[in-house]
Amino acid sequence: MKKILTLVLVIFLLLISTFTLPVNAADAVNGEQIFSIHCAGCHINGGNIVRRGKNLKKQALKKYGMDSIEAVISIVTNGKSNMSAYKDRLSEQQIQDVAAYVIEQAEKGWR
């Protein structure tokens, strides 16, 4: 009986670690890299050198309805006025990662 319990526990822990930990870890790291290559040119430190008000800080994102992963995925995929679309340059996964990074940084105040 004890053996079975241990086995169940081990399997459970394995499942948790394969499905949650690596995905999250990859997200943050990937997102940061993608951001520094494709976005930092205009959005360094969460700012916006083209249209200053439309930065990536929490307040601005909220004001313009961009404070969700879905909204960020949408603007990155399709672009908007002076910001170009990234659907031909980044994969869906990369766009998701960079959007997760933007939201995470906005929460942290880009520090």
Ligand code: HEC
């Ligand atoms: C050429 C400069 C440029 C680059 C590169 C760029 N952006 Fe933008 N971004 C803009 C401009 C300009 C706007 C404002 C668009 C508008 O008129 O609403 C904007 C708006 C945004 C917004 C909405 C901000 C708000 O407060 O409404 C998000 C989110 C965003 N960009 C994310 C990204 C991400 C993520 C990347 C990289 C994949 C990226 N941008 C690359 C210029 C750029």
